[in-house]
Amino acid sequence: MSQINQTLRKWNKPAFSEMQAIGLVEREFGLSVSEIKPLPSYDDQNFHLWVACSEGNEGGVEEYVLKITNCEESQNPGLVEVQTRVMMFLRAEGFPVATPRFTKKGEIMFIESIDVGSATQGYLVRLLTYLPGRTVATVPVSPPILYEVGQLAAKLDKTLAEKFHHPLIKHLHRDTFIWNLANVPLLEQYIPALNQSRDLEVVKRVIEQFKLIIVPKLSKFRPCINHGDLNDHNILLDTHSASPESPRYRVSGILDFSDMSYGYYVFEVAITIMYMMIESEDPLGVGGHVLAGFESIVPLTTEERDALFLLVSGRFAQSLVMAAHTILLHPENKEYLMITAKTGWKHLAKLFEMGQEGVEKIWFETAKRYT
Incomplete structure (x- = not known):
């Protein structure tokens, strides 16, 4: 594998900091993050988040998973969207699966671009409900x-x-x-x-x-x-x-x-x-x-x-x-x-x-x- 290709493959897995992740959630979803914890993953990047509940549940917290998709699959938004639509469908059918929280713009996912090395790379981002267990x-x-x-x-x-x-x-x-x-x-x-x-x-x-x-x-x-x-x-x-x-x-x-x-x-x-x-x-x-x-x-x-x-x-x-x-x-x-x-x-x-x-x-x- 050439040095260039090897470097590109290393960029495949996102490497957002916790502060960057918190900023994404607050900016795109209008949520206030009270706690964040990285979750293990293969080639995506996941964070477990605790956020202040929306009005009507004062003092409580809601839990989510911020999922940042690897750069290879981020280049195929149709694939990620249909996977997410499958999750929403299965949830409606009674299966115990997570579902996305919509952004302030009403979207189920968005692209976030960051600098990696000397280039800019875009990653698909979703906020999913957290499943305990x-x-x-x-x-x-x-x-x-x-x-x-x-x-x-x-x-x-x-x-x-x-x-x-x-x-x-x-x-x-x-x-x-x-x-x-x-x-x-x-x-x-x-x-x-x-x-x-x-x-x-x-x-x-x-x-x-x-x-x-x-x-x-x-x-x-x-x-x-x-x-x-x-x-x-x-x-x-x-x-x-x-x-x-x-x-x-x-x-x-x-x-x-x-x-x-x-x-x-x-x-x-x-x-x-x-x-x-x-x-x-x-x-x-x-x-x-x-x-x-x-x-x-x-x-x-x-x-x-x-x-x-x-x-x-x-x-x-x-x-x-x-x-x-x-x-x-x-x-x-x-x-x-x-x-x-x-x-x-x-x-x-x-x-x-x-x-x-x-x-x-x-x-x-x-x-x-x-x-």
Whole structure:
């Protein structure tokens, strides 16, 4: 990568100061910020804000997330707008998702330009409602929660496929988007970031099998719009038990729609299974519970079920390779970027050690018990 290109990629992630963020909110939304805290993120920049409540709730505070989109996606405002319209639609349909606060001009987002190096870069800015709760990554996840997460993934995709219509929906056809699961073969350009030969060989094996087996079958999968990133940090849980000593959890929030794109139903369940494995004490057992929940809403076809093992493996490869690549660009964000890698390499190696038949036996027999 040339020095110029590397510098441009470093600018991809916004780097607004807290004072700049507060200034944006006060200027564009007319809100008085009482407290601000940075939130971890992959390539966007997020702040958790506390602001004084509007009239009628004197003395109270409201919470928001200020989301500043990376410069690459900021150059495609149609994409960001349709993602935001999807969030508004899903909220109206009863899904627990954030919605945007409109600016003083009545807009759901705006461009803020700042100087970066010797150039000026524009970033799309939105103020979203804050969703409270604990992330799946922070609690021991039980089979009932995994089942509910699987159900939620299927309901989300099915609702969008059947009911969502918008003139900007064409922007969700992201044919070269690296996080679309169909694009596992595009990882080949990023694998030089892997230094360990054993990890490199596993990823090469995943890519080759994906090209050989999955790519020719894509036309047989049922298409839909995917959230695309239902990971253990993007799903929130809330307690609904009277006993604090033995809390029971339910899904209370879905975060981050920036990876949304056209894909297939089987992509969503594969992505969800992969991410639910990350912090699990029984990672191989996760898939059956998520699959059972998903299939209670959208049963998979034979072709889709046969592809599940390689699709889960493909998502592991995407997450691990792109984390290694992004760390080279943003070493200061290494701790957040390494979240999946801490257990991900081990899980991917275990999948291939057991093989497709052995893993599917666990998943499918677990799912069958629900029916």
